Amino acid sequence: GAVVSQHPSWVICKSGTSVKIECRSLDFQATTMFWYRQFPKQSLMLMATSNEGSKATYEQGVEKDKFLINHASLTLSTLTVTSAHPEDSSFYICSASQEPPGAQYFGPGTRLLVL
């Protein structure tokens, strides 16, 4: 149980385009989902926390207009990178909390490369 999927796993796009990443909890309902960014050989950096039906809470330094998050249902959250630039290239990972016990379960990640 507690499986989280992400789609796509890999995306290459041109600078200036927008990219949408989906995160789904497959076998449980997730009131809260999280979006992280990870650079090579570094730990996870929390970008935002999203709760179903409400606006996401962004971490300091994360541009909310650039990284749009929509948590439309208890099993789906999306992250849209708007007007992507090469510096947005990174590994994006989502997680979902299952209650109980309140642990976070991570998706497999999406590798974004902006040319």
Place this chain on the structure above:
Amino acid sequence: QKEVEQDPGPLSVPEGAIVSLNCTYSNSAFQYFMWYRQYSRKGPELLMYTYSSGNKEDGRFTAQVDKSSKYISLFIRDSQPSDSATYLCAMRAQNSGYALNFGKGTSLLVTP
């Protein structure tokens, strides 16, 4: 001072060895403790989840929490080359909205 400290390693051990991974923390409000394993280019996988102090065992893995010392450990018995990965500790307080505080991760290499 970072709230969660974890030695990044790398830690190299021979196959079959017992591995000890550790984290220290400064926030006494932390009550939920997790260990994740992350392979390169993959999302973290939850290995152990414990609440408050004590030990928890699951197969070759044992998690220990010592709240008095603000110290948690993960032991891996009979280590295998497939255990080679980065191990992240994570923790949170009771009413933190499930947001986690992560260590930087320890890179482990188990050599055949």
